[in-house]
Amino acid sequence: MSKKSERTRQKIIEAANRLFYHQGYHSTSFTDVVDASGVPRGNIYYYFKSKEEILTAALSYRISRIDHMLRAWSGQYRTPIERLNRFLEILPDSLDSLVRYGCPMGTLNAELGKNEPELQIKARAMFLLFEDWLTDQFAELGYAGRAREFARRLLARGQGISMITHVYQDRRFLMQETDLLARWVNKLARGEEQDI
Amino acid sequence: MSKKSERTRQKIIEAANRLFYHQGYHSTSFTDVVDASGVPRGNIYYYFKSKEEILTAALSYRISRIDHMLRAWSGQYRTPIERLNRFLEILPDSLDSLVRYGCPMGTLNAELGKNEPELQIKARAMFLLFEDWLTDQFAELGYAGRAREFARRLLARGQGISMITHVYQDRRFLMQETDLLARWVNKLARGEEQDI
DNA sequence: CCGTAGGTTGGACTTCAGTCCGACATTGCC
DNA sequence: GGCAATGTCGGACTGAAGTCCAACCTACGG
Numbered sequence A, B: 001m002s003k004k005s006e007r008t009r010q011k012i013i014e015a016a017n018r019l020f021y022h023q024g025y026h027s028t029s030f031t032d033v034v035d036a037s038g039v040p041r042g043n044i045y046y047y048f049k050s051k052e053e054i055l056t057a058a059l060s061y062r063i064s065r066i067d068h069m070l071r072a073w074s075g076q077y078r079t080p081i082e083r084l085n086r087f088l089e090i091l092p093d094s095l096d097s098l099v100r101y102g103c104p105m106g107t108l109n110a111e112l113g114k115n116e117p118e119l120q121i122k123a124r125a126m127f128l129l130f131e132d133w134l135t136d137q138f139a140e141l142g143y144a145g146r147a148r149e150f151a152r153r154l155l156a157r158g159q160g161i162s163m164i165t166h167v168y169q170d171r172r173f174l175m176q177e178t179d180l181l182a183r184w185v186n187k188l189a190r191g192e193e194q195d196i
Numbered sequence C: 001c002c003g004t005a006g007g008t009t010g011g012a013c014t015t016c017a018g019t020c021c022g023a024c025a026t027t028g029c030c
Numbered sequence D: 001g002g003c004a005a006t007g008t009c010g011g012a013c014t015g016a017a018g019t020c021c022a023a024c025c026t027a028c029g030g
Helices: A002-023 A030-037 A041-047 A051-076 A080-093 A095-101 A104-115 A117-140 A144-168 A171-189 B002-023 B030-037 B041-047 B051-076 B080-088 B095-101 B104-115 B117-140 B144-168 B171-189
Strands: none
Touching (some): A002 A041, A002 A051, A002 B104, A030 A041, A051 A080, A051 A117, A080 A144, A104 B144, A144 B144, A144 B171, B002 B051, B095 B144, B095 B171, B117 B144
């Protein structure tokens, strides 16, 4: 039974996670989760004792997915510049959903940052994962001292691109700016540092 | 009577606007607006026939404020580079609220972009105002052909900085990255174009 | 083959959201 | 000074939100 039970739990988390991204946390009702997951009300409350707890679980789920993805990349690509370029491919890869819903990490943090400090801390963890991983890559590139600075800057620029892409629904902008970012990163990799 | 009436209306708009920024639109209840504005329920419904209409009015209010601000800057500063630098000062000037609530334009757009397409269009207008104004400045700098591109890029980078500042609650990051942005802009002004 | 633990079910409950309304006050005009 | 028009007020309404619960399955160990 533990097998089926685990599947039910997972169905709830994945449905909720999708809804929280597409509609936002506050705009997603319990009934929405019921409908989207196919799991009846009472049963959901068997697994999670509040809507907030569902969000916490959804965040853990996201975090573990990000973690796995980054570990996979670290195994899959040998050089830091390959890894950084892979990171940048997230943007074109997610083009459609970025246009429609914005960045899943950014929009959720923005929403939770206003009213739910404890939840926002958990949401921030997604950024920290990326930041640490990117920091490692820049460090490997030889920028040990400024690696974290570069990592955050890269994240910030990705967030800016995502936001403007979402606001304007402009695919071209995303492609263009991602190119530019890639150029910056690759110049850094070639040792042609520049501070802009 | 038209005078007092106008003041009541304005009290509602300003209170709601503040709440929408601090708490988000969906997390702000009608009662919140009642309490914050000091205007009783029924009276608010005399001026606005729905919560959504209050948001529309709040957006119009923001838009007109931005518009006035930009016009004032255009009058106050003679050179485009002075104006661009004034624009960049928004970030340190709003440091505290950016840390706490994020960018008012960005977070609102992110929220409305998910579920309320018509309202998001109105929210987008705030960005367009800035974009047009910035475009004018870059055009005056001699970058006629790429002025809009630069304007959007500047907006995007401002959004990225705001987002990361908010997520990490990191004041230092904002100051540092704003400096970098200013350096980029000022290099452009000196004709030292660079594409990163 | 029955008892118990684990899992499932949908309706009932409470609370609060947004909305509406009817009564009342105030103002400006004849 | 009276009568519209304009503005003020708070309670009542309706629906939906999140939550809880008591009854009900299902599987397995004794």
